[in-house]
Amino acid sequence: MISDRRPWTFYVLALLFTVFVLFLYGPMLSVLVLAFQGPSGSLSFPLQNSSLMWFDEVFNPTRVGDVPGAFWRSFPLAIMVMLLTILISVTAGFGFRRRFRGSSILFYTSIASLIIPGLVLSIGILVTARFLGVSANWLTTGLGAHLTWTLPFGLLIMFAILGRLDPSFEEAAFDLGASRWQVVKEVVIPIVFPGMIAVALFGFTLSYDEFPRSWLTIGTLNTLPLEIWTMTTNVTSPALYALGAMTTGISFMVIGVGLGSIYFIQRKRAGS
Amino acid sequence: MENTDKTAHASGSGEIRLVNLTKNFGATEAVKKVNLTIPHASYCCMIGPSGCGKTTILRMVAGHENPTSGEIFIGDEMVVGQPPVNRGTAMMFQSYALFPHLSILDNVAFYLKMRSVAKADRRKRAHEMLERVQLDHLRDRMPAQLSGGQQQRVALARALITNPKVLLLDEPLSALDEFLRLQMRGELKSLQSELGITFLHVTHTQPEAIALADMVVVMDNGSIEQAGSAREIFDAPSTAYVARFMGAQNVLTGLVERKSRESAILKTSSGDMLEVPAAPVQASVGEAVSVSIRRDLVQVRRAGSRAKGDINTIEGIIEATEYQGNFVKIAVIIEGVDTFVANISDQSYFAEPVVPGDKVTVSWNGSDVHVMAKPDSGIAGSPYGG
Helix, strand or coil: CCCCCCCHHHHHHHHHHHHHHHHHHHHHHHHHHHCCCCCCCCCCCCCCCCCCHHHHHHHCCCCCCCHHHHHHHHHHHHHHHHHHHHHHHHHHHHHHHCCCCCHHHHHHHHHHHHCCCHHHHHHHHHHHHHHCCCCCCHHHHHHHHHHHHHHHHHHHHHHHHHHCCCHHHHHHHHHCCCCHHHHHHHHHHHHHHHHHHHHHHHHHHHHHHCCCCCCCCCCCCCCHHHHHHHHHHHCCCCHHHHHHHHHHHHHHHHHHHHHHHHHHHHHHHHCC | CCCHHHHCCCCCCCCEEEEEEEEEECCEEEEEEEEEEECCCCEEEEECCCCCCHHHHHHHHHCCCCCCEEEEEECCEECCCCCHHHHCEEEECCCCCCCCCCCHHHHHHHHHHHCCCCHHHHHHHHHHHHHHCCCHHHCCCCHHHCCHHHHHHHHHHHHHCCCCCEEEEECCCCCCCHHHHHHHHHHHHHHHHHHCCEEEEEECCHHHHHHHCCEEEEEECCEEEEEECHHHHHHCCCCHHHHHHHCCEEEEEEEEEEECCCEEEEEECCCCEEEEECCCCCCCCCCEEEEEEEHHHCEEEECCCCCCCCCCEEEEEEEEEEECCCEEEEEEEECCEEEEEEEEEHHHHHHCCCCCCCEEEEECCHHHCEECCCCCCCCCCCCCCC
């Protein structure tokens, strides 16, 4: 009995999915829309006389905090975290391709920080830094705290990618006279490049968004997520939404560039 | 370029000599003290069930695996410890291992690029090599856009551009469908004779080995069971394992009852008498001897026509028949023998058809019996483990 009619479960699941999508994107859309609130508008709907004044407020702060300053800490920090995550997870991924004594213990040790609560880790890093006589700063303890979050992800992604990399590609290159370094440069890196972009994306976005691990480790000057959090407690204008809209925009831009380059590489490989 | 001459290998001998070659993986002995000489410019097929060590030997010759002990010579040179490119070998991988990020032309030119040959020169030579495998029109495509057969030719071109003395092929036809497999088989063979270099080809397909090889090496369990021409392996297997593995033989074992100058009489465990040529029988009276009889040299008749004490005649029951076009494969259940198969021409089968359950006698000429060097150890059943 095959009928063209969809079973009732289809409608239940479709409804469930719709609710999920609304839940996922509804808040984001609300923030996006309310960012264009007019001068007389409040923090909630309806939208009155839309304007760009709150975006201006973000860049030329009179009442809000130091958003540009926070951005120019968060952005370079995310870039640094991204580069270090690529470098470390790619090389570690290759290291783990060969089983060695204690490799699984080392692996579990390195991904354990995924399950340690971020706030606890943040406190731990602060206490340890104080003990060592280092003052907390976004460039030192902050960077380290972010890496505890991004490296396990990077490593897991590299595991998935290198697990699918057929060792005969390397052997073929070696067979054709490539040196060990040429094997890496001419064959392995180009093949795993889309995966490295994925690692970069994770590195960037996880760091750029990170709150709990930043909390106590970035020192006196806030990164963007902490600045926004501070603002929620004392700023009561739609400038908050404008900021939210922009920072979301930056995240999407980074993801778009990343996915776009993966797509571009794969299309080039397919040759169409 | 001054590098051009570097890409030409010494046109020396492509003889491969393995001396006491051993490879252990942990506690497992994958290859056990193998000695073998493969003559220059021959087509050698290594065949055996998976895990028999054939691929490990190939990879050791290629330089992708280091022997635990023993030596490998190519020509006069001991190559153990040398990188593949210095050995004068080129390998074709089972998966072809074409670089997915490079065009067909760049795949073929890869070796020349590694040798720092100038771009124009290497593209020209890759063109020529692609023309040779009739794929020059696809040079700008990516590997993913090619069919299996085309990918294989690219892999071949990429290996041959290194101008090797020895081409190593790891199950090169296993990824192709039946039609392409037969076509590529023919092309490999003619390519080999045209190039005049040594081909070492690992396979698990008997017809492939028989059709291609000047020399067939049958392996089991890390050791060579028999090495010889395809005809020797097929017609005169030295062990019951080889006879069963090559698949065209029935194996029978009996104790020597008596021996004369011309013939020896063997008595099987079921009490049947076999008469075999005496010369190859080394065992004395009372000892076990195994013989093989080709499936196509066996006659099958309905039971009843048998005189008591007939020699080279055994009774059995038909287990199954399978029509193969020009012959019919008949499996017969015989006491004390695990499989007995007769291949009967379709004409004689249909003249007197038999069906499963029929009682029959199978018989053959004593002169068609091949006496094997070693008695059947009885350990190896079907080489496929079934």
